Amino acid sequence: MTSDSSNHEWTMKMLEKFKGETHFTGAPYIDFSRLETQELQLKADKSVERGKFKPHPQITNTYLAHPETIRALRPEILLAGDIDEFAESIPCPGCSRSLDKQFWIHCPYCESDLK
Ligand SMILES: [Zn+2]
Numbered sequence: 606m607t608s609d610s611s612n613h614e615w616t617m618k619m620l621e622k623f624k625g626e627t628h629f630t631g632a633p634y635i636d637f638s639r640l641e642t643q644e645l646q647l648k649a650d651k652s653v654e655r656g657k658f659k660p661h662p663q664i665t666n667t668y669l670a671h672p673e674t675i676r677a678l679r680p681e682i683l684l685a686g687d688i689d690e691f692a693e694s695i696p697c698p699g700c701s702r703s704l705d706k707q708f709w710i711h712c713p714y715c716e717s718d719l720k
Contacts, residue, residue: 647675656702656713677713695719 646661650669653659657674661667670678692707699717711718 649675674713677709677711679710682708
């Protein structure tokens with residue numbers, strides 16, 4: 606099985622970003638310039654943990670995510686819109702997980718509204 610290493614790298618960065626653990630480390634954030642040339646698709650898959658993204662095993666540029674994760678995600682984030690690399694992470698008022706509020710309409714884990 607061949608894997609697209611650049612896609613893999615992108616996914617890793619995205620996961621790091623979503624975990625909110627790179628905030629003060631100076632690690633590179635998602636390369637959103639790449640998104641402008643790639644159609645990113647998300648497919649609903651309830652076997653994927655909430656808040657996580659898994660590369661689709663067969664389809665390039667397609668990721669699997671829990672339906673609630675997709676629902677919680679701001680749609681414009683997939684369109685290479687204005688991403689603030691230094692946007693603050695906030696603790697979810699419901700479950701206290703660290704969330705980057707530019708990504709989420711509501712918490713992908715517990716569905717609490719983000720203020
Ligand atoms: Zn929550």
